[in-house]
Amino acid sequence: MASRGKATILDIASKAGVSKSTVSLVLQGSALIRPETASRVRKAIEEVGYVYNRGAANLRKAHSNVVGMVINDLTNPFFAELAVGMERVFQSAGIVPFIANTAESPVRQGEVLKSLLEQGVAGLIVSPAHGTSPDAFEHIRSAGIPVIFTMRRLSGSRIPVVVPDNPRGAFLATRHLISKGHRRIAFLGGFPDMVVYHERVGGYREALAAHGIVADETLVIQGDTNRKGGMSAIDTALAFSPAPTAAVCFNDAVAFGAMTGLRKRGLEPGSDFAIVGFDDVAEAQHYMPALTSVAVDTAGLGERAAHTMLNMIRAGTTDAESHIGAISLIVRDSCGPDITEARRTA
Amino acid sequence: MASRGKATILDIASKAGVSKSTVSLVLQGSALIRPETASRVRKAIEEVGYVYNRGAANLRKAHSNVVGMVINDLTNPFFAELAVGMERVFQSAGIVPFIANTAESPVRQGEVLKSLLEQGVAGLIVSPAHGTSPDAFEHIRSAGIPVIFTMRRLSGSRIPVVVPDNPRGAFLATRHLISKGHRRIAFLGGFPDMVVYHERVGGYREALAAHGIVADETLVIQGDTNRKGGMSAIDTALAFSPAPTAAVCFNDAVAFGAMTGLRKRGLEPGSDFAIVGFDDVAEAQHYMPALTSVAVDTAGLGERAAHTMLNMIRAGTTDAESHIGAISLIVRDSCGPDITEARRTA
DNA sequence: GGTTCTATTTGGAACGTTCTAATTCACGGA
DNA sequence: TCCGTGAATTAGAACGTTCCAAATAGAACC
Incomplete structure (x- = not known):
């Protein structure tokens, strides 16, 4: 059946007999609203199969909950392992990593980056494609979006780096x-x-x-x-x-x-x-x-990069210490x- | 320097001495506006380093330009190859695939799916995690979002499938x-x-x-x-x-x-x-x-899945022919x- | 009864786009 | 002079959230 237009906060508000503000508060788990009301709202949410519209929310909120992982070669299992390490950290912080593959092409990388930026990512963890010009990223960074390079660095760039020794x-x-x-x-x-x-x-x-x-x-x-x-x-x-x-x-x-x-x-x-x-x-x-x-220590490096990114996002800075991982x-x-x-x- | 608030369509409108509507039209490459005006607008866009806010746009537009690829094990190079095949197709259609890894965990898969949905994906290509209940996806599908299973299928599900023979x-x-x-x-x-x-x-x-x-x-x-x-x-x-x-x-x-x-x-x-x-x-x-x-023919299956998804999105349907790929x-x-x-x- | 609290709840103005329905302008014809 | 036409542009209302300021309802106090 599924009515064409998806349910909004307003629909569930009227269903639960409260205002949209109340619903919004419930969604955010605010302590302000009465538990009893909250559960009534939650029930309504359940019933209509409501899905949160993060795009709309991001219009008002300062920053989104997605960070982009831009990787130069996903078929190299090494990067998959790196990604897995990061995911573990991000997951528990409620932020979602989206992985994109550049197949070692700077052009493709440009497209991917553009998309991620348009999507309003909170940060970028990048293993730059071979042949990338450093400007591309300085540009993003100076727009206030945290960027971390991992596994590879670009000469002359001031972007923080997480790499092995x-x-x-x-x-x-x-x-x-x-x-x-x-x-x-x-x-x-x-x-x-x-x-x-x-x-x-x-x-x-x-x-x-x-x-x-x-x-x-x-x-x-x-x-x-x-x-x-x-x-x-x-x-x-x-x-x-x-x-x-x-x-x-x-x-x-x-x-x-x-x-x-x-x-x-x-x-x-x-x-x-x-x-x-x-x-x-x-x-x-x-x-x-x-x-x-x-x-x-691939997974460890991934975790480290993810933690650093988390801190940058929270602190609202584009600076961070670089990390040189021990090897054996x-x-x-x-x-x-x-x-x-x-x-x-x- | 980068002023805290990012530039919007309005900023570039005033900079170019036109209305926001005109800017919007230019952004969409409309033939309506005079080439001369268009290039003036484009210049302004360039100068302020404007980045398009797709979240805001999706609020009005019917559907987004991202499809999610949900993969059960990214460390298996097989899936990376599959992803690469898909990306090729999607790229030329102007849609961006975001890859997410479920690490074979239905719980993680649930979270990932939720995020993707909140982000407003236009479609989902999924290799379901081991132990997934079919309901989860029927649910999404009946909400009008095209879903394709690839490489794995769920018994009793009517979701189209792209798998080898x-x-x-x-x-x-x-x-x-x-x-x-x-x-x-x-x-x-x-x-x-x-x-x-x-x-x-x-x-x-x-x-x-x-x-x-x-x-x-x-x-x-x-x-x-x-x-x-x-x-x-x-x-x-x-x-x-x-x-x-x-x-x-x-x-x-x-x-x-x-x-x-x-x-x-x-x-x-x-x-x-x-x-x-x-x-x-x-x-x-x-x-x-x-x-x-x-x-x-991993890459071929990936391409096939991507094409099918593209057609479903364009046709606004959640149905498609399943495809059984030849093997050798x-x-x-x-x-x-x-x-x-x-x-x-x- | 009137005041002042506190605990909840709510209205409404953003946010940055798109899109429909105007509006404007220049031109040619009657 | 007036009108119609078509091309180019624009105002303004959505879209679904958040969040501030304000409203409401009791409860407690004098």
Whole structure:
């Protein structure tokens, strides 16, 4: 049946024999109205199947209850895990996160952002698409809407950031390979126009330097930060002579790709070539061989970002402390045993 | 600087020296207003950094431009792929999909749905959480909001559905194993309160019957539809005597779990035990061994669902044809070579 | 009975759009 | 001069909420 026009606060007011103001108060759980009246109103609400019109409310209220999560690649399970961590926090604060995917396209990102803004979001948590210009966000921020970057940052931007300790992570990963006896170690994936890339490559170089190994710049191989990028990067790496015996990968996706690439050439990851990943996605521990990776506490970062956002919203500010999350190296099987002196120089 | 109150249509009207009606018309790209005036207005819009208030507009307009995608498990890359397919279609129609995750919890799903409805969505594409009661959605539908189920259906519901041909997929998968010489074939994962489960188990049974194999009901092993579920299901399966030599898995996640479980017991998937998955997620072809799986054309299903939704919105109806997507078996390495008579009866 | 409280309830003006029904203006024809 | 026409613009009433200020009803006090 469902009458075409949806029920409004007015309908339920007349049904309950009170004024619209009273209904509004009940909806907001105000202590002002008499419990008895309140329950009568609630009953009426139930009966007509009323649904609250948040758009109308936001017209009067200062801010909405939705924050946007703008994510550059939803098919990377890493971001899904991040989203899940955030949702937990937001849920209990009564605010609803809407997730939008930009598929790594700045254009798409612009559209998505526009929509979210039109919808009147209270804040934005963003992992910016590759190639984003920083202005876009400064603009939003200076309009008074809190923005947090997560996992990626834009150079020169003053927007608060929640990221893992990338340099340290890459340092630990590299040091691990060195301690296993490797000397020719490649770095696979990523592009120099991402800040994260410099952070991770920086940690890698630092570790090499700290152990007196001269970095061979040809072993730093750029590429897409997904499986495919990993497969082609490992091909490039193995073409050098002498070839590297190990690689630190930009992230786990690249690492999985690199491992597949090794197998294609008849090399077994772990025993023939050591691989370390970054992110420690759920899949890492189930892979064959299980992937040694830098764990970034994804869900924790998500929660942290969500909390920070909550505080910004409550305080009505667009400023916040950035957070650099602790990382840890999870050693599994993909680096194999220590290599012998013979192989090292082979 | 950014003055606290955001600019409205009125501000830009006075700035451009026209009425608010004119501005509104310009915003909607009406042909009524003189191009010269239009560009003057657009200039003013640009200058003040005006952002459209869709909430206010929706108060007058019939329906909004957002549809909700409610997904039961965003960490399953399968759903991310599905979402990506939908987004492509919606984007070009000027409508914005907001994604929300229910983490397989009916309670969470209820909350998410409530929010979406309050936000005034034009439609809902839902992969219902495990344990959802059908009433929840009939309710929404009878309020005039188009709902489509995707990937999963609820028994007894009249809501249109976009799903792969599950019985056929399971049939093909099972037949493939039979043709390889297997006779004791398990079915791993899923629960009988999901319609999909019955569809897939049904296809499995049908294939067995078609080849004159008596189904052993103990080999149909229920469990969670994720990696962990797969690991425990394979354990259960191998405890039987005689043990099965092959398994059809509820989905790829279960298949990956099962393969990990096999390795834990020193069995090699492919050569020692044959595995077929369902969904053919991107990872399937990169796994070791590459997973034989039933491809469901994920992106295509997503596009189909989105198109159907678009039509429903435009036609103002809550009815639509259901769509059963064609499937195909992708044969890779996880079923190994044909088994010998000797092993079959071992 | 009149006052002053307190506890509830309510009217009405926003909020930023859209949309219908005017209004205005310039022009050509009678 | 007056009228009709059509193009361009506009006033003003919605839309469904919130929230301030004000109203109402008892109860308590003198």
